[in-house]
Amino acid sequence: MSALVNAGELSPAARLLRAAGRTAAHLGSIAALLVAWEVFARSGAVTMFMLPPFSAVAERIWADAVDGNLWLNIGLTLYRTIVGFLLASVIGIGLGIAMARTRLARWFFDPIISIGFPMPKVVFLPVVILWLGVFDVSKITMVTIEAVFPVVTATVLGIQGVDHELLWSARNMGAKDRELLWQVLLPAALPQIMTGIQVALPIALVVAVFTEMAMGGFGLGGVMMQSSRFADSRGVFAGIVEIAVVGYCVVKGLAILRWRLLLWHQEAMAPSTV
Amino acid sequence: MRAALIRYSPLLLLAIAWQLVSQFELVSSTALPPLTQIGSAWIDLLTSGDLQKNAAPSLYRGGAGLMLAIGFGTALGIAMAWWRPVNVVAGPLVEAFYPMPKSALIPVTVIWLGFGDGSKILLIFLGCMLPVTIGAFNGARSTEQVLVWSARCMGASRLRMMWDVVLPSALPELLNGIRTALALAFILMVTSELIVAREGLGNLIGFLGANGSYAAMYAVVLTVAFLGFAADRIYQFFMQRMLAWRETGMA
Numbered sequence: 001m002s003a004l005v006n007a008g009e010l011s012p013a014a015r016l017l018r019a020a021g022r023t024a025a026h027l028g029s030i031a032a033l034l035v036a037w038e039v040f041a042r043s044g045a046v047t048m049f050m051l052p053p054f055s056a057v058a059e060r061i062w063a064d065a066v067d068g069n070l071w072l073n074i075g076l077t078l079y080r081t082i083v084g085f086l087l088a089s090v091i092g093i094g095l096g097i098a099m100a101r102t103r104l105a106r107w108f109f110d111p112i113i114s115i116g117f118p119m120p121k122v123v124f125l126p127v128v129i130l131w132l133g134v135f136d137v138s139k140i141t142m143v144t145i146e147a148v149f150p151v152v153t154a155t156v157l158g159i160q161g162v163d164h165e166l167l168w169s170a171r172n173m174g175a176k177d178r179e180l181l182w183q184v185l186l187p188a189a190l191p192q193i194m195t196g197i198q199v200a201l202p203i204a205l206v207v208a209v210f211t212e213m214a215m216g217g218f219g220l221g222g223v224m225m226q227s228s229r230f231a232d233s234r235g236v237f238a239g240i241v242e243i244a245v246v247g248y249c250v251v252k253g254l255a256i257l258r259w260r261l262l263l264w265h266q267e268a269m270a271p272s273t274v
Numbered sequence: 275m276r277a278a279l280i281r282y283s284p285l286l287l288l289a290i291a292w293q294l295v296s297q298f299e300l301v302s303s304t305a306l307p308p309l310t311q312i313g314s315a316w317i318d319l320l321t322s323g324d325l326q327k328n329a330a331p332s333l334y335r336g337g338a339g340l341m342l343a344i345g346f347g348t349a350l351g352i353a354m355a356w357w358r359p360v361n362v363v364a365g366p367l368v369e370a371f372y373p374m375p376k377s378a379l380i381p382v383t384v385i386w387l388g389f390g391d392g393s394k395i396l397l398i399f400l401g402c403m404l405p406v407t408i409g410a411f412n413g414a415r416s417t418e419q420v421l422v423w424s425a426r427c428m429g430a431s432r433l434r435m436m437w438d439v440v441l442p443s444a445l446p447e448l449l450n451g452i453r454t455a456l457a458l459a460f461i462l463m464v465t466s467e468l469i470v471a472r473e474g475l476g477n478l479i480g481f482l483g484a485n486g487s488y489a490a491m492y493a494v495v496l497t498v499a500f501l502g503f504a505a506d507r508i509y510q511f512f513m514q515r516m517l518a519w520r521e522t523g524m525a
Contacts, residue, residue, distance in 0.1 A: 025362055025366070026366040026369075027366075029362070029363055029364075029365070029366040029367055030366060030367070030370060032363075033367060049385065050385060050386060107284065108284045109284070110281070110284075111281055111282050111284055111285050112284060112285065112288075115285070115503055118457060118502055118503050118505075118506030118507070119499040119500075119502045119503050120457070120460035120461045120463075120464050120498060120499065120502040121499070122461050122464055122465055122468075123464045123476070123479065123495050123498045123499055123502075124495060124499075125468065126468075126479055126480065126483040126491055126495065127491075127492065127495060129483075130304075130305055130483070130488065131305055202372075202373050202375070205373070205375050206375040206376065206377055206461075208375075209375040209377055209378050210375070210377040210465050213377065213378075213380065213465075213469055214465070214468055214469055220378075221377075221378065224378065224381060225381065225469070227381070228381035228384065228385075233385055236381045236382060236385065237382070239378065239381075240378050240379065240382060243374060243375055243378040244370070244371065244374040244378075247373040247374045247375055248370055248373050248374070250373070251372075251373035
């Protein structure tokens with residue numbers, strides 16, 4: 001609590017300085033890792049094949065960026081991730097609302113969700129390929145299947161956890177079902193729903209990259225797998241760096257979106273954890 | 275018994291629908307073989323020993339990788355929570371690598387350690403370590419200061435305090451992190467075996483699918499899915515046992 005008060009009292013300049021310091025510490029640690037990579041790769045302890053130096057990998061990424069392949073592959077991977085993720089969010093929130101509000105939906109879907117959640121659903125990939133082929137439809141389907149579960153469970157918990165007094169007050173003031181849903185239930189459950197969505201997004205990216213690796217074709221995962229088949233380890237490491245950066249940006253972007261959406265909520269004022 | 279039957283009746287309905295749909299060829303029975311056929315394929319796999327022969331290396335890889343991840347992840351997480359320099363160095367790296375899709379490391383682990391067990395264990399270890407680290411970090415950070423002070427005051431050494439005070443109070447979050455890691459271990463095990471392996475359940479699935487024996491493929495797919503589910507339930511049972519000492523309401 002005292003940290004909160006102190007942060008409020010700092011002058012804007014001091015706050016800016018502190019943020020700059022934190023960013024520098026972050027970047028310093030990443031830079032140290034990259035330098036260590038470069039030195040270790042050049043030391044002769046490992047072959048160029050096992051660990052190409054970072055400078056060579058960066059050169060490769062630059063070349064891909066200049067001829068445009070990098071953007072094409074990032075775009076394709078992001079397209080599959082985000083379409084699958086949005087489908088999972090819409091289906092998950094809809095199903096979660098239905099399960100929290102109607103007994104029939106809860107009876108039917110509850111055992112399916114509770115058994116399906118802990119299953120490694122990527123194992124259904126060959127089945128999905130059998131049904132839908134190896135193109136975008138089956139990749140996006142896999143992403144959706146895997147990402148929908150955390151959204152459903154978070155939505156159910158969030159809506160069931162809404163304060164009864166809020167509901168009673170709204171009812172008392174004459175809110176209809178639809179108004180109750182959009183103006184009370186969903187906003188009040190939003191923090192938990194957002195948490196579920198934040199769990200689902202990295203999963204969506206993992207599955208998108210994996211399906212690309214398994215099915216081939218373009219996209220960050222597919223291209224990386226192709227480099228691996230041609231024993232082009234520079235390409236493999238370039239792929240890893242690209243995927244890591246994309247993953248970081250996507251997750252950070254969603255965290256910022258959460259903060260914007262929940263500005264009205266008290267959690268936005270608390271110092272963030274991790 | 276009756277309650278369980280009512281609770282799980284939707285699954286039974288789905289199973290019956292599956293059987294009927296493929297029995298009457300509403301969808302092609304290659305794409306969706308009848309459950310009875312899958313059952314007999316499963317028994318064939320079991321009697322020929324193919325299932326056990328491939329399950330053993332898979333479970334060994336998953337188990338070894340997960341154990342390493344739990345050991346290293348817990349140590350790193352607690353160190354990050356209690357020694358500032360460790361957090362300054364490791365914190366940004368954990369944050370940067372946490373969102374990275376770990377299946378992307380499959381080709382690299384193959385370059386380093388080849389096609390055998392080593393590369394899978396390394397992959398599972400790398401993939402499962404960060405959720406454990408973050409669980410241990412968050413748990414250890416929320417240790418009540420009063421408990422720490424009391425322990426120090428009564429003459430506990432730093433290491434002793436870690437073991438007797440910090441670790442138990444970090445346990446709920448740590449165990450949750452390990453649960454995430456358990457699910458990830460299964461995912462990484464199957465994906466790595468599907469993409470590059472000579473044996474293992476994932477490899478068996480790929481092999482059967484390529485041969486067109488779809489009933490057997492379904493049998494193995496359902497087996498792996500069930501194994502993942504069962505592992506999670508068993509883990510949850512242990513988790514409750516391990517946390518039984520906590521006052522109710524605190525959890």
